[in-house]
Amino acid sequence: MHLTLKQGAQRTSLNQDMEIITLANTVSSLVLDFEDDISATLNVTITEGSTLDLFCFNTSNRLSINETYTLEKDSILNLSYGDLTQGETLRNVQVNLEGKGAQVQLNSATLITSDTNLNYRFSHKAQHTQGDMKNYAVMGKGGNLSLYAIGHIESTGAFSETHQSTRVLNLEGSKKASVYPHLIIDNNEVQASHAESTGQMDEDHLYYLQSRGLDVNQAIRLMVKGYLSSVTDSINDEALKTLILEQIDQKVEELC
Amino acid sequence: MTKRKIGERGMSTLNIKNLHVEIEGKEILKGVDLSVNSAEIHALMGPNGNGKSTLLAAIMGHPKYTVTQGEITFDGQDVLKMAVNERSKIGLFLGMQYPMEVAGVTNSDFLKAALNSRRTSPIPLFTFIRTLEKAVNLLQMKSDLAHRYVNEGFSGGEKKRNEILQMILLEPKIAMLDEIDSGLDVDAMKIVAAAILEQSVKSQVGLIIVSHYERFYQLIQPTHVHVILDGKIVLSGNHDLVNRIDTEGYDWIAQAYGVQIVKEIKTRPVTATSIGTCAVKERGME
Structure with a gap:
């Protein structure tokens, strides 16, 4: 399936291999729904001077996908993932910042209820490229998490920046979370940073919410929704954003 | 002493008798007696x-504090048997000295959940928006408050105003305010004090206020004014x-009553740690 994105917003389902290309110097947004059982590849090209806001909403039963993003000169990719699946997930994401001045912002929010393998990689191949990755995961009951977050500034990527942070929240009864942050730097004129944290629900946070009348489960659900909802910040279409927030609410009520 | 009129919500009373509280095995409260009625304002110095803070936290039910002896009742109900959220729902409120930052949770969602509880x-x-706007205006807070995450990125003064905002919306019967004036400049202190007094008159909330400042x-x-020592x-x-x-x-109080003032031991705050791979320059990691 081939999709050429023009100016404006779209929503569609991905259930087979897909190629997407933006038109030069346009601003477009796309919501991709992942439903049922999916094994596919996704190749996206963000052409020179264009901006793509892409939100991938995963409520599938099982997902196995390889995604490749190619960013040309001065292009911008705002890439968000909302994973609210009860099935196994394997996602490999390769972002190639090939054009000078290309930028990627990746935000992921994942509620883990079955085995989940996430591999996110930025390759900074050109000068003055920027990458920022923020991953949030909530470990629900059942399922292990393996998350690789890799920022690679190649020797050709002078004056580039790559940043990443990953936060994992463990709920009672959750399984193992493994996070592997890597910064691979092959040029000295760069900026890079990483931050990782994993831990239980903060006792003082819970107490604060409880002191305002929420019981433990209400407080946990509110915090989990907060964790997951942050990825919808990149959605500009308010109606769509509201719809997805409602779906997140519903899923969290079901799964937490 | 100012007498305040008790309105249609009726009189409520918080009673504390011979309260002993310890934290991590160390006794902090050694027999506190206190009674607070609606519309009264008690200063705790x-x-x-x-x-002081231990007393307020123990009344609210902070899990780190253990009540070893004594009783707390609210309108005859045993507060010590209640979970923290139940204490809130019967009408107790604690405005905290260090309000928590809750990333990802907007003030709007938090306040709605608290009200709905x-x-x-x-x-x-519509009722929620109107109520919130009124309180935001009263406290002269920024209009984007509803969409910001709870206390995240707030200045010290904004956090304290946000505590008072929650108090106004939740309309407690007894509110405890722990150093709610710290972090406020002179003008902000006047705004917050006026809002507290308005709430006191409007809903006859009984108040226990901890502050170090005469102003x-x-x-x-x-x-009422109470001094707590040792x-x-x-x-x-x-x-x-x-x-x-x-x-x-x-010192004169300590001498007159033969009490040793406890010197506060400042502990170094625990900071968040980051665990991860540091920047490396190497090949072949792929």
């Missing part, structure tokens, strides 16, 4: 480390007591 049906959206008590005009209320009086403490400190 004392040097740092002598039990004490209602049988969800608050209508704040001048604005609030407490009806885990006990050793002296109670009226506003004159605030003035004397402001000029003479606490």
